[in-house]
Amino acid sequence: MEVKDLKPELIWKCFDEVTKIPRPSCHEEQIxxxxxxxxxxxxxxxxxxxxxxxxxKKPATPGHENAPVVILQAHMDMVAEKNNDVKHDFMKxxxxxxxxxxxxxxxxxTLGADNGIGIAAAMAAMIDKDLVHGPLEALxxxxxxxxxxxxxxxxxxxxxxxxxxxxxxEDDGEIFVGCAGGIDTTAEFSYQRxxxxxxxxxxxxxxxxxxxxxxxxxxxxxxxxANKVIARLIxxxxxxxxxxxxxxxxxxxxxAIPREAHAVFGVHxxxxxxxxxxxxxxxxxxxxxxxxIEPSMELTLEAHERPEYCxxxxxxxxxxxxxxxxxxxxxxxxxxxxxxxxxxxxxxxVKMIDNNIVRITTSQRSSVESRKDDIAGQVxxxxxxxxxxxxxxxxxxxxxxxxxxxxxxxxxxxYEELFGVRPAIKAIHxxxxxxxxxxxxxxxxxxxxxxTMTGVHSPDEKLLIPTVEKFWKHLARVLEKVAQS
Numbered sequence: 001m002e003v004k005d006l007k008p009e010l011i012w013k014c015f016d017e018v019t020k021i022p023r024p025s026c027h028e029e030q031i032x033x034x035x036x037x038x039x040x041x042x043x044x045x046x047x048x049x050x051x052x053x054x055x056x057k058k059p060a061t062p063g064h065e066n067a068p069v070v071i072l073q074a075h076m077d078m079v080a081e082k083n084n085d086v087k088h089d090f091m092k093x094x095x096x097x098x099x100x101x102x103x104x105x106x107x108x109x110t111l112g113a114d115n116g117i118g119i120a121a122a123m124a125a126m127i128d129k130d131l132v133h134g135p136l137e138a139l140x141x142x143x144x145x146x147x148x149x150x151x152x153x154x155x156x157x158x159x160x161x162x163x164x165x166x167x168x169x170e171d172d173g174e175i176f177v178g179c180a181g182g183i184d185t186t187a188e189f190s191y192q193r194x195x196x197x198x199x200x201x202x203x204x205x206x207x208x209x210x211x212x213x214x215x216x217x218x219x220x221x222x223x224x225x226a227n228k229v230i231a232r233l234i235x236x237x238x239x240x241x242x243x244x245x246x247x248x249x250x251x252x253x254x255x256a257i258p259r260e261a262h263a264v265f266g267v268h269x270x271x272x273x274x275x276x277x278x279x280x281x282x283x284x285x286x287x288x289x290x291x292x293i294e295p296s297m298e299l300t301l302e303a304h305e306r307p308e309y310c311x312x313x314x315x316x317x318x319x320x321x322x323x324x325x326x327x328x329x330x331x332x333x334x335x336x337x338x339x340x341x342x343x344x345x346x347x348x349x350v351k352m353i354d355n356n357i358v359r360i361t362t363s364q365r366s367s368v369e370s371r372k373d374d375i376a377g378q379v380x381x382x383x384x385x386x387x388x389x390x391x392x393x394x395x396x397x398x399x400x401x402x403x404x405x406x407x408x409x410x411x412x413x414x415y416e417e418l419f420g421v422r423p424a425i426k427a428i429h430x431x432x433x434x435x436x437x438x439x440x441x442x443x444x445x446x447x448x449x450x451x452t453m454t455g456v457h458s459p460d461e462k463l464l465i466p467t468v469e470k471f472w473k474h475l476a477r478v479l480e481k482v483a484q485s
Contacts, residue, residue, distance in 0.1 A: 003097050003104055006465060010128060011472050015120035019112060020094040024080035025146045027091060028052060031076045035123075035140055042127050049155030051142060058126050058136040064483040067134025069161035072125055072475075074118030074168060075144030075433065079253055079457045082109040084208065084260060086459070103462040113463040114456040115144070118167030121475060133479040137161050141433060144168075145255060147184065148396045151433035154440060163407050163482060165475070166434055166448035170217065170456060172467035173419075175411050176448040177402060178427030180216060180341075180365040181435060183376045183395030184254050187322070187383035189358040191315035196244060196307050200266035203275070204304040205233060207250075209296035212259035212458040215346035216365055216430030219257070220330050224286075224294050226250045226261035227350050231323035233282050234265055237275065238317060241267045245316040246307040248323075251349035254363040255431070256457040258348060264304050311358070315387075319358055322386035323350060326362070331375050334367060334427075337401075341429040343371040345379055360388070365429060367398050399435035399446070401427050407445045407478075410485070414477040419470065423449075449474065 004016040023031040035054050039046035045057040054076075060067060080090035086108030088096075096107040105111060122138040125131060137159055141150030169176050196202075207229045213221070227250040237243055243265055250261020267275050279301045290297055311319065328347040334340040343366035351359045362379050366372035372395070380390045402408070408425065415423040434446045451467035454460070 001099050003099065006099070008469055008472050011120050011124045011468060014123040015117055016097070018116045018119050019097050022091050022093065023076055023078050023112070024090045025077040025143050028076045028142045038123060044126055047158070049158050051150055051153040053142055053150045053154055053158060054140040055158045056126055056138040060134045061132050061483065064132070064134045067483040067485070068163050069135040069137060070133065070479060070482055071137045071139050071159050071161035071164040072122040073139045073141070073164055073166050073433065074122050075115045075141045075150065076119065077143055077145050078112035078114065078116065079110050079145050079256060081252060081256060081458055083459050099465070102465050104465060105462045106459070109459050110457065111461040111463060113453045113461060114170065115168045117451060117453070117463060117468065121167050121472065124472070125475070125479070131476055131479060132483055134483040144433060145253070147393055148431060148433050148436055151436035152396065154437070159441070162443065162445060164434070164437060164444050164446040165407070165478065166432055166446060167450050168432055169428065169448045169450040170453045172452045172464070172470055173415070173421065174424045174426050174449065175408060175415070176426050176428050176432070177405060177408050178367065179399045179432040179434060180367045180429050181369060181372050181396055181398035182363060182365045182431045183372055184393040185362045185364060185376050185379045185390060187360040187362070187388035187390050189315055189319050189388050191356050191358065192312040193309040193356060194312045196246060196266065196310045198306070199269055200244060200306070201269050201272045201275070202246065202264060202266040202304040202306055203279070204262060204264050204302050205230060205279070206260070206262035206300045207298065208260040209298040210259040210294055211455070211460060212257045213455060214430060214457045215255045215257055215348065215363055216344070217428065219344045219346060219429065220341050222293055223257055224290050224297065225328050225347055226258040227323055227347050228328060229286060229299070230261045230263050231320055234263060234320050235324040236282065237265070237267060237278065238320060240274070240278070241271045243267055243316070244310045244313065245320065246310040247352065248319070248358070249350055249352055253457065254346070254348045254361050256348065257346060259458060261350070264307060266310070318386045322383055322388065323347070323360065326382055327375070327379055332371065337427055340367070340427055342367050343375050344429065345375050365431065367427060367429070369398065396431060397435040397439065399432060399438065405445055405447065407447050407482070410481050411447050411449065411478050414481055415474055418473055418477055
């Protein structure tokens with residue numbers, strides 16, 4: 001069975017079409033053109049703003065013209081992650097989806113259900129003639145995954161609704177009414193290129209097969225950080241022998257826990273046998289530490305030919321120390337909502353770029369603005385001590401829960417009517433766009449819900465098929481109840 005053959009047919013057909021359109025962050029041109037053509041083909045009013053967000057408008061079902069305007073909101077971009085052994089061009093190639101039991105998956109890449117299923121639901125709502133609803137607006141934003149840029153720069157007159165349903169959540173049976181704010185902190189180390197010593201032996205160490213995942217919703221699961229695994233090994237070696245670091249890279253995106261990393265480093269040939277023994281010991285220890293958490297973790301160690309250049313010794317040591325000791329993971333838990341991570345930081349990526357620069361990207365989140373600034377400040381101070389130049393992004397605000405929200409009650413009642421259980425009302429330790437919408441439209445009443453998906457922001461991303469039908473029925477009932485309110 002193919003994805004387009006799943007039921008309900010309309011939403012799955014739309015999702016299948018979306019997966020065929022390349023749409024990595026910062027490159028939403030093709031998906032935007034696709035959405036505008038979709039609107040034109042179905043005689044739907046549509047417009048864009050200067051940053052590329054798209055809004056479609058659909059008149060109310062006859063008799064419900066005076067109901068509140070509801071905005072259905074999803075983001076166009078997807079996290080473009082793949083396994084290293086997979087050949088895939090996210091700028092050209094469609095996502096290769098397949099059905100595996102109750103799940104939809106992708107072959108070696110992110111699936112893009114985050115937030116392709118939200119796009120599909122909004123598209124389906126725009127053309128479904130059986131829905132009962134008031135006036136509808138579908139808002140598709142750009143560059144959500146790299147800092148919520150579409151929401152930050154939403155055009156003044158793009159939306160007019162008083163209710164917004166964000167469809168970027170990942171757990172059936174849960175309705176979200178709050179989220180964390182975030183900020184990115186970047187550290188750059190400048191280094192001099194030195195000739196590598198002739199009397200050293202060189203090794204390439206790599207870690208792969210980690211689960212990775214979303215740096216917000218998965219940060220509390222104790223998964224390994226590939227950058228930390230590599231830096232720890234090299235730091236341990238530096239405590240025993242003189243080392244030289246020639247190359248170090250790992251991770252990719254600011255909002256993904258790094259799954260893969262590698263480094264090339266050397267020690268004096270007199271210590272070659274000691275090094276091999278230590279690498280074997282480290283290999284055993286690290287696999288044992290993460291047994292049950294990282295079932296597919298692989299650490300490879302192999303000889304490497306002598307590189308021509310290395311990072312100068314002073315910067316090498318400062319860099320390794322900084323990565324190894326950098327804050328990563330949960331910083332504090334919420335005192336208001338049990339089980340909710342309040343504040344965290346993700347050591348996301350280490351990249352060697354032009355002009356002899358090693359760039360380290362980190363991302364901080366918190367549902368408390370002052371705590372967000374505090375953890376970003378700690379990360380800044382940490383890398384400043386190591387001699388790095390540190391900068392911050394503009395950041396984005398959190399979304400404070402409104403437990404008196406009318407749309408929250410309508411959504412919860414609708415779910416209970418359909419499925420016989422009361423959904424959980426939660427806040428999420430991830431960055432939804434809702435907080436930014438409130439800065440320009442402070443009277444918006446908002447909720448977020450969606451079907452179950454796991455492994456987002458990694459090639460393990462998958463979408464639970466039965467929950468998509470529940471999501472679609474729930475959305476339809478909510479729209480009907482708003483129209484009749």
